[in-house]
Amino acid sequence: MDKIIGNRIVVKRDNAELIKNGIILPNTSKKYCGTIIECGDKCSILKAGDKVYFSQHAGSDYGDSMIMTEADVYAYVRDEIRKPMPNWLLVRLGRKPDEYIFKGGKLFVDHTYNPTHHASVYGVVEQMPEKIIYKLSKSGEAKGNSMQWDTDLEVEVGDTVWFSFTEVMYNLGVDFDKGNKMDDKKYFREDNGDIVMCVDYSQCFVAKRGDEIICLNGYCLIEPILEYSDSVLEDWKEPVQSKNFGYVRCKGKPVREYESKTWVDADVEVGDLVMISRGWALQLEHPLHRSFDNQTTLYKVQPRGIIASVPDEETAHSINVKQPKQRKKV
Numbered sequence: 001m002d003k004i005i006g007n008r009i010v011v012k013r014d015n016a017e018l019i020k021n022g023i024i025l026p027n028t029s030k031k032y033c034g035t036i037i038e039c040g041d042k043c044s045i046l047k048a049g050d051k052v053y054f055s056q057h058a059g060s061d062y063g064d065s066m067i068m069t070e071a072d073v074y075a076y077v078r079d080e081i082r083k084p085m086p087n088w089l090l091v092r093l094g095r096k097p098d099e100y101i102f103k104g105g106k107l108f109v110d111h112t113y114n115p116t117h118h119a120s121v122y123g124v125v126e127q128m129p130e131k132i133i134y135k136l137s138k139s140g141e142a143k144g145n146s147m148q149w150d151t152d153l154e155v156e157v158g159d160t161v162w163f164s165f166t167e168v169m170y171n172l173g174v175d176f177d178k179g180n181k182m183d184d185k186k187y188f189r190e191d192n193g194d195i196v197m198c199v200d201y202s203q204c205f206v207a208k209r210g211d212e213i214i215c216l217n218g219y220c221l222i223e224p225i226l227e228y229s230d231s232v233l234e235d236w237k238e239p240v241q242s243k244n245f246g247y248v249r250c251k252g253k254p255v256r257e258y259e260s261k262t263w264v265d266a267d268v269e270v271g272d273l274v275m276i277s278r279g280w281a282l283q284l285e286h287p288l289h290r291s292f293d294n295q296t297t298l299y300k301v302q303p304r305g306i307i308a309s310v311p312d313e314e315t316a317h318s319i320n321v322k323q324p325k326q327r328k329k330v
Helices: 165-171 313-322
Strands: 008-013 017-020 023-026 033-039 051-054 060-062 065-069 073-078 081-084 088-093 099-102 105-108 122-127 160-163 187-189 195-200 204-209 212-215 220-229 238-251 273-276 299-301 306-309
Touching: 008 051, 033 065, 073 088, 081 088, 081 122, 088 160, 122 195, 160 195, 165 195, 212 238, 220 273, 220 313, 238 313, 273 313
Parallel strands: none
Antiparallel strands: 008 033, 008 065, 017 023, 033 051, 051 073, 060 065, 073 081, 088 122, 088 195, 099 105, 122 160, 160 204, 187 195, 204 212, 220 238, 220 299, 238 273, 273 306
C-alpha cells in the first residue's frame, strides 16, 4: 500500500449523485469538499475522518480519491464543529448582498447591476484559526499558504471585522471583472439564509470590540481633507474629498516584516496629516452601505502606502497645485 508523506492528505471527494429511474448518475458539477481517509506524517492540524473544504484547483486525482496538501484546505469539520485553517477566519456576514440597512429598518436592492457596490464587507467572527503562518522560501517569497507579512492575530470571536470587497466577491464565487460565476466558493449558507464566509486574515483591515477599535495588519484609517475641483464658474469651486491627503484617525500595530523587502512603512502617528501614494486611497466601505461610521469617509492604508507627513492643509493644497491632474486628450 502507498504511504502518504509530508503534509499531504488523501481525500474522498463528496460528489453529488443524481438518481433517475433507479439508476445512479454522477452529477457533472463537482463539490469541493470531502472526507480525509489518510494523512501524512507532517500534518499538523488535520486528521483522518475530518471533513474538509478545499479550493477549486487543489490536488490531483489519486485513484477514486484526491491527494492534496494541508495548504489547499481552508476549512474543516471535526466533532460537528466547523473550523478555519491557519490564516483564515470564519465570519458571519453582517448583511445579505440585496439588503440596504438604515436606521428605520431594511430595504431590498437589485445587487446584480453592480455587485461590488453591494458586497457585505463586514461581519462577526465566529471561529478563529489555531494560528497564522508567515513562512518565506529560500528565494524570500511567501511559501504555500503563508501571510505576506509577519504580524499577530489580533481579533477574537465576537469581534466585528471589516475586510476587502474583492475577498467577498471571489469567495462568493463571482468574478467581478467579468461578471462570471466561479466554482471556487468559500462560504456556507445557513438554513436562515445567513452566509458564513472564510475570510483571509491578511484581507482584514479593522475590528471593533465593543467601543474599542483595532486596526489590523498594520493598517491605518485615514480621513481625507477637502479639496476644490475645477469649475466652469470662476467664483465657485466644488469641494471634494482628497485622494492624496488625509488625517490618520486610527493606527494599527506595525507589522514586523514584509515578504517584499522593498516595502517600507512610513513613521506616522494618529493625528498626522499625510500624503497618500497613488492607488492607495481606497474607501473602507462603499458609501451606500457605510456601517463603520455612517458619516465619515475613511481610507484604509498600510503605512507603506504613505509617502510623507505634511505640516498643514495649506501645504497640501499647494502641493496639489504644483502637481495638477493630467487630462486625457479627446
